[in-house]
Every structure is written in structure tokens, then in C-alpha cells.
Amino acid sequence: MFERVEFYAGDPILGLMVEFANDTNPNKVNLGVGVYYDEDGVLPVLECVKTAEQRIADPFAARPYLPMEGLPGHRKGCQNLLFGKDAPVLQQNRVATVATIGGSGALKVGADFISKWFPQAKCYVSDPTWGNHIAIFEGSGMEVGKYPYYDKATGSVKFDELIAFFKTLNKNDVVLLHPCCHNPTGVDLTQAQWDGLLQVVKERELIPFMDIAYQGFGEDMDSDAYAIRKAVDMGLPLFVSNSFSKNLSLYGERVGGLSVVCPTEEEADRVFGQLKFTVRRIYSSPPSHGGRVVDIVMNDDELHEQWVSEVYAMRDRIKAMRLKLKSVLESKVPGRNFDYLTTQNGMFSFTGLTPEQVERLKTEFGIYMVSNSRMCVAGLNSSNIDYVANAMAEVLKD
Numbered sequence: 001m002f003e004r005v006e007f008y009a010g011d012p013i014l015g016l017m018v019e020f021a022n023d024t025n026p027n028k029v030n031l032g033v034g035v036y037y038d039e040d041g042v043l044p045v046l047e048c049v050k051t052a053e054q055r056i057a058d059p060f061a062a063r064p065y066l067p068m069e070g071l072p073g074h075r076k077g078c079q080n081l082l083f084g085k086d087a088p089v090l091q092q093n094r095v096a097t098v099a100t101i102g103g104s105g106a107l108k109v110g111a112d113f114i115s116k117w118f119p120q121a122k123c124y125v126s127d128p129t130w131g132n133h134i135a136i137f138e139g140s141g142m143e144v145g146k147y148p149y150y151d152k153a154t155g156s157v158k159f160d161e162l163i164a165f166f167k168t169l170n171k172n173d174v175v176l177l178h179p180c181c182h183n184p185t186g187v188d189l190t191q192a193q194w195d196g197l198l199q200v201v202k203e204r205e206l207i208p209f210m211d212i213a214y215q216g217f218g219e220d221m222d223s224d225a226y227a228i229r230k231a232v233d234m235g236l237p238l239f240v241s242n243s244f245s246k247n248l249s250l251y252g253e254r255v256g257g258l259s260v261v262c263p264t265e266e267e268a269d270r271v272f273g274q275l276k277f278t279v280r281r282i283y284s285s286p287p288s289h290g291g292r293v294v295d296i297v298m299n300d301d302e303l304h305e306q307w308v309s310e311v312y313a314m315r316d317r318i319k320a321m322r323l324k325l326k327s328v329l330e331s332k333v334p335g336r337n338f339d340y341l342t343t344q345n346g347m348f349s350f351t352g353l354t355p356e357q358v359e360r361l362k363t364e365f366g367i368y369m370v371s372n373s374r375m376c377v378a379g380l381n382s383s384n385i386d387y388v389a390n391a392m393a394e395v396l397k398d
């Protein structure tokens, strides 16, 4: 019956979590999956989340379905975070937003919506990108291509090639963009480059789909949303998928959102209805617990302020680990350039290690990075950073 079903090779990122859990090396270090661990190597529960949990704690409360679109406060929280609390586009009711099952659910709902209403559209992702981007859009039946992005030789963006490529695309083709904290490279566009790129998107009438999963881990909440707000200012139609997994440390609660910026309120109403229908036929409605936590933290001014400072503390610890690792590696591997550790942004660093060197880190030292050489810097802390630096220095001798 199922003999034709192919074996699943496993996910290059999530598969590492299983391997890591089974690794008996007492010195093992998880620099694989994009999860923030604190200075003690523990996945934190934010103080603002604890307060929100206390407010809703009632183990005997009923658990009704949420609406297909999720809680109004969850949706409002996404909109204020992405577009700015008093943004005209929100006052004009031109944004259709649904709460989703994490950022992954947002991408899936968006991909299914586009596949249905723009059946000729092709999707183009950065080279490289988060591996699941390709799987999600192909899973929605879309053809997925790659646009030039990361220049291995210089460690920067191949901006001229990217622009030239965008100029070859067709109306309504989708370009999947990382507004900040690019995954896996950590290499972001400057604001001037965003201005130029979005101008080409406008001229070619492309559909920009911005996936922001690390807002607050780059510079700050507003700067990290620059590309999103610039696109709105330019009057572009825009899809935005956002995730609270990392910046609320609510990974397993599966909380995110999909927002679609429309030219008119009437069109936003139509899109909102079809987004609800798309949710209904994929997973029907979103989880309630995480949605209630998002609602409280995002809409209580005091908790929101506390949340922002907690995200910035996570951001700053990652930046401190970048500086420390760079200085230790420079002392251990003189002559090799480690500037990328401090020029790259957000949770990830593209180390440039070969697959063989990455494999040696895992098998000989119990240090886990993604095979494409992505390192989750948030897995570093004062007690493991020297061990990691020594191991990297060792494999770099090859």
C-alpha cells in the first residue's frame, strides 16, 4: 500500500536537536537550532511571560475554539509591532492579519493564499535561505527559485546581482525577504539597499513577502522593521509573516501572525475573509494559550515595555558572545579574518567552515552547527565559549 512512500531523510536543523539530545559527550554544545539560550545555557521564560501566565492561570477554565483568525489582541499585537502603533495603514484598516501557528504557519497560510489567488506566481528565495522556506512554498504547489544574495568571497550581499535578477522577474512573482537577522547568514541589507531593492519591486510589480522571525535581535524593534515600513510607505502590497517563538521565547506555544497590506479597506476585508478560509482548510484555528499570552504582553503597556527590555537583553548577550568569540579566535588563529562574527546580525553567524570541519566539530567535540556552517550564537555562554573557540581553531588547521 505505502511501498512507494519515500523515506524522510530528516530535517537538517531539527534533526540536529535529536542527535544533540542523544549525544553523551559531557562537553556537548548546541549551536544548531535557532533557539535562544541564556548565560546558564537554559531556554528562558521571560518575566513578562510569567506575569501574563499568572493572570490567565486557571487549570480548570474552559478551552473553547478560537476564531479562525485568532484573538483580536494577538492580531493587534502583531500589527502594532510590525507597522508601528499609530501607523496610518492601521488607522485606514488596510491590513488583514490572522494569528497563526508560529511563523511557519504564517508562511504556509500565505503560500496557500498566493498559490490560489496568484496561480501563475513563482516564489524566489535568497541564496541561501532558511531551508523550510523552500519546503513550505513548494508544499503549496508553487515553483521556487533562488535569487543571488550571499557573496561567499566577501561575506556581503551580492546587491548588484540581486537587483539585476529582480529586474528579470514577472509581475506578481513573489520575492521572499528577510527584513532583519538573515537566516542563515546574519548578513542584512542596509537601509539604502532596501530603498533600492523595494523600488525595483515596485517597478516590476513583484509581491514582497517579508518573513521576520527575530524582530528585536538585530538593532531594535523599529529599525528591524525598516523594510516592512518602507514598503508600506511606498504603497506596495505586502505579505509579512512574524514569529513570537524567539522574541517571546514561546517556541512550543506556536505563536505568530500573517499580515497582508492592501491598497484599500475593502480589499483588506476580502483578503481577511480568504485568509480565514485558508486557515480553516489547513488547521481550522490557532492555539489559545499562546495567543492569550501574546495578547496580554503585547497590549499591556507595562508588560510590553518590560518585554522590549528583555528582548534587548537577549540581543545584547548575543552581541557580547560575538565580540568574545571573535577576540578569542583571533588570538588562536592569527591571520584568519573573523570580522564576520561582529558584522553579521541577529542570532546566526555563517562561519564559512567546510561541511567536513562542521562534522569534525560534532563528532570530535560534540559541538553542533548546521551543515551549511550556520552557528546559532545564542548557544554560546561564558562557560563554553573557550571550548568552542579551541575546537574551531583545531578544525580550522585543516
Ligand SMILES: Cc1[nH+]cc(COP(=O)(O)O)c(/C=N/[C@@H](CC(=O)O)C(=O)O)c1O
Binding pocket: 013, 014, 032, 033, 034, 035, 101, 102, 103, 104, 105, 130, 132, 183, 211, 212, 213, 243, 244, 245, 251, 254, 255, 256
Ligand atoms: C526565518 C525564519 N522564519 C520562520 C521560522 C519559524 O518560526 P516558528 O515560529 O517556530 O514556526 C524560523 C525558525 N527557525 C529556526 C527553527 C526552525 O528551523 O524551525 C531555525 O532556523 O533554527 C526562521 O528562522
